[in-house]
Amino acid sequence: MTTHQINSRLQEILTNIGISLTALTDQANFSRDLGLDSLDVTDLLLQIETSFGIRIPDEDWGKLQTVGQMKDYLANEVR
Numbered sequence: 001m002t003t004h005q006i007n008s009r010l011q012e013i014l015t016n017i018g019i020s021l022t023a024l025t026d027q028a029n030f031s032r033d034l035g036l037d038s039l040d041v042t043d044l045l046l047q048i049e050t051s052f053g054i055r056i057p058d059e060d061w062g063k064l065q066t067v068g069q070m071k072d073y074l075a076n077e078v079r
């Protein structure tokens with residue numbers, strides 16, 4: 001999967017849960033900047049895992065605080 005495909009799919013997931021395209025910068029923090037609460041974050045995690053066919057361990061998810069960090073993680077995990 002290319003970086004462009006990863007970015008497009010992640011963008012689609014985030015806009016489907018109500019995040020505006022203009023808010024989706026690499027520096028945007030899921031909780032602080034995008035306003036996701038713990039239930040939203042759990043839903044996001046499940047959607048990402050399903051969409052990309054991967055499992056993100058809890059210890060990794062805690063390190064993924066921004067859109068850019070998630071993109072980098074997916075680029076390394078999705079083949």
